[in-house]
Amino acid sequence: MTLAVQIRQPGGPEQLHIIDVQVGEPGPGEVRIRHHAIGLNFVDVYHRTGLYPVKMPAGIGMEAAGVIEAVGAGVTHLKAGDRAAYVGFPPGSYCEARVMPALGVCRLPDAISFETGAAMMLKGLTAQCLLRRTLPVEGLQAGDHIVFHAAAGGVGLIACQWAKALGLRLIATAGTDEKCKLALDNGAAHAINYTKEDFAARVKEITHGKGVKVVYDSVGKDTWEKSLDCLRPFGLMASFGNASGPVPPFAPGILAAKGSLYVTRQTLFTHIATREAMQAMADELFAVVESGKVKIHIAQRYPLAEVQQAHRDLEARKTTGSTILTLP
Numbered sequence: 001m002t003l004a005v006q007i008r009q010p011g012g013p014e015q016l017h018i019i020d021v022q023v024g025e026p027g028p029g030e031v032r033i034r035h036h037a038i039g040l041n042f043v044d045v046y047h048r049t050g051l052y053p054v055k056m057p058a059g060i061g062m063e064a065a066g067v068i069e070a071v072g073a074g075v076t077h078l079k080a081g082d083r084a085a086y087v088g089f090p091p092g093s094y095c096e097a098r099v100m101p102a103l104g105v106c107r108l109p110d111a112i113s114f115e116t117g118a119a120m121m122l123k124g125l126t127a128q129c130l131l132r133r134t135l136p137v138e139g140l141q142a143g144d145h146i147v148f149h150a151a152a153g154g155v156g157l158i159a160c161q162w163a164k165a166l167g168l169r170l171i172a173t174a175g176t177d178e179k180c181k182l183a184l185d186n187g188a189a190h191a192i193n194y195t196k197e198d199f200a201a202r203v204k205e206i207t208h209g210k211g212v213k214v215v216y217d218s219v220g221k222d223t224w225e226k227s228l229d230c231l232r233p234f235g236l237m238a239s240f241g242n243a244s245g246p247v248p249p250f251a252p253g254i255l256a257a258k259g260s261l262y263v264t265r266q267t268l269f270t271h272i273a274t275r276e277a278m279q280a281m282a283d284e285l286f287a288v289v290e291s292g293k294v295k296i297h298i299a300q301r302y303p304l305a306e307v308q309q310a311h312r313d314l315e316a317r318k319t320t321g322s323t324i325l326t327l328p
């Protein structure tokens, strides 16, 4: 028997129950992995609250790292004993060991620790799919300004560093002055405390009235409207999350009025839908981390037994960088 976290109905952190489960043998296309560290992500909150519906009772968690114990028929890229890290469906990474589809599971380079692997797969691949693949019509060139909201968070701190490595001038927003400093220390060119300042006005000031080519927005409801005001004509509004609540419905005419803007709503899971795409993206992420250009900041560690507190802190905006759940 192994420990796992289960949600039985949508709700608050009190809905996270630790239970004993039996872990079986992997079927075709599956692996059994024993975790060494588990990554916490905001999407776990959406699964728990029901914003992103999952069939209950359900496991929870999309990211972890550990050692492969067994592989099912047809799995050729992994073998028992391999160090591995993953992002992938179905939710269920908050556990000691599990059976899961092999598609999102990658061999972890020796130079990358289990904790770092668990802290970077979902968040790092998201930063990558945004900065490398979610681009305005004119593309992004070195020296271009972009806006990245919640820049001191898990995805955010990785994006700050990666943007700098690409030569982009990232304008960070964050909820406290300390978080703004953290974003600047990690490569942001500017930082705006959006709880105190009008971020659209500041972005216009920084860009001498021009606006930016892209806004990467995971905050959602609270930042949507002002984010449109940060964009230059033909700019791209890249929405990828809803930490403050979902973006309300809007009339497309607003995009014309604000300069023929483009809007996209991205999910990493479209980008990593095949094994080949997943591996190619993971290889690029591993390379940028191994080069030292992107460092993974694990600012919080909670034992698996304290998972409820971990969720409370993430939702209360108390965390920075990546958070992991540790195992005995």
Ligand SMILES: NC(=O)c1ccc[n+]([C@@H]2O[C@H](COP(=O)([O-])OP(=O)(O)OC[C@H]3O[C@@H](n4cnc5c(N)ncnc54)[C@H](OP(=O)(O)O)[C@@H]3O)[C@@H](O)[C@H]2O)c1
Residues within 6 Å of the ligand: 040, 041, 042, 043, 122, 123, 126, 150, 151, 152, 153, 154, 155, 156, 173, 174, 175, 176, 179, 218, 219, 222, 240, 241, 242, 243, 244, 245, 266, 267, 268, 269, 314, 315, 316, 317, 318, 319, 320, 321
């Ligand atoms: N589409 C995708 O494929 C994809 C993949 C990964 C992540 N995401 C999204 O990217 C975002 C970041 O994920 P993460 O796991 O790295 O989380 P995170 O950024 O570490 O935490 C979320 C941050 O959002 C900010 N925030 C603003 N308003 C908030 C509110 N009302 N309640 C809670 N937080 C609020 C907070 O930073 P401040 O205090 O600085 O405002 C908070 O720290 C999430 O929205 C997530 O859903 C999307």
